[in-house]
Amino acid sequence: MLEGINVNLRVMEKEDLPLFVEWLNDPEVFGEYNPLRQVSKTEVEKDFEKGTIEIMDFIVEKKDGSKIGLICHFTLVHPAGKILEIGYSLVPNERGKGYGTEAVKIMVDYLFLSKDVTRVQACTDTRNLASQKVLEKAGFKKEGTMRQYLFMRGQQRDACLYSILRKEWKEPKILTKKVEKSK
Numbered sequence: 001m002l003e004g005i006n007v008n009l010r011v012m013e014k015e016d017l018p019l020f021v022e023w024l025n026d027p028e029v030f031g032e033y034n035p036l037r038q039v040s041k042t043e044v045e046k047d048f049e050k051g052t053i054e055i056m057d058f059i060v061e062k063k064d065g066s067k068i069g070l071i072c073h074f075t076l077v078h079p080a081g082k083i084l085e086i087g088y089s090l091v092p093n094e095r096g097k098g099y100g101t102e103a104v105k106i107m108v109d110y111l112f113l114s115k116d117v118t119r120v121q122a123c124t125d126t127r128n129l130a131s132q133k134v135l136e137k138a139g140f141k142k143e144g145t146m147r148q149y150l151f152m153r154g155q156q157r158d159a160c161l162y163s164i165l166r167k168e169w170k171e172p173k174i175l176t177k178k179v180e181k182s183k
């Protein structure tokens with residue numbers, strides 16, 4: 001469990017799969033700037049059992065244990081090296097309360113603390129202002145626009161590429177607070 005101030009991130013377990021499937025199949029949860037997708041429970045269970053390490057999903061939980069969304073990290077394989085990227089979504093009634101920003105900050109702390117990587121990246125539809133704000137508040141910098149990068153609701157869309165480098169992150173922003181408290 002990665003403990004934050006208002007939310008925790010917990011690795012997704014088998015018992016979370018019914019809710020995960022429900023969220024994946026609900027276009028409202030992933031919002032208008034994520035691909036439209038419908039999945040079966042069987043398909044999701046098979047993927048989960050395969051235990052791929054290329055994508056790691058975490059449930060975003062409030063301190064009372066209620067499940068309010070997802071954040072994941074995944075690896076894109078490029079001949080010159082592996083690229084670490086994150087993605088996230090919150091249920092509609094829990095947006096706009098700072099939880100998205102906190103979840104991203106916790107994930108960035110975790111990735112730089114646990115993996116020997118020099119950068120973490122994220123990409124988002126150019127129209128997705130909430131997501132861009134979250135990334136900027138979490139210390140990411142915009143690198144540019146990738147033209148017609150995402151296939152979204154029947155159309156090719158431009159996307160912004162954001163990244164944070166280890167040297168910009170410098171030190172944990174949230175995870176150490178717990179360490180200091182427990183000392």
Ligand SMILES: CC(C)(COP(=O)(O)OP(=O)(O)OC[C@H]1O[C@@H](n2cnc3c(N)ncnc32)[C@H](O)[C@@H]1OP(=O)(O)O)[C@@H](O)C(=O)NCCC(=O)NCCS
Pocket residue numbers: 029030031032033034087088089090091094095096097098099100101102123124125128129130131133134137
């Ligand atoms: C993107 C998302 C995770 C943001 O999470 P959140 O918890 O709502 O974001 P926060 O409350 O931390 O807000 C971050 C900032 O974005 C701003 N913001 C929120 N919605 C906005 C909007 N529609 N337009 C512009 N700014 C917006 C907030 O005001 C806040 O800035 P402030 O602190 O200066 O006021 C959430 O909107 C979501 O789940 N959207 C649907 C799925 C999605 O698009 N995922 C990202 C795919 S790349």
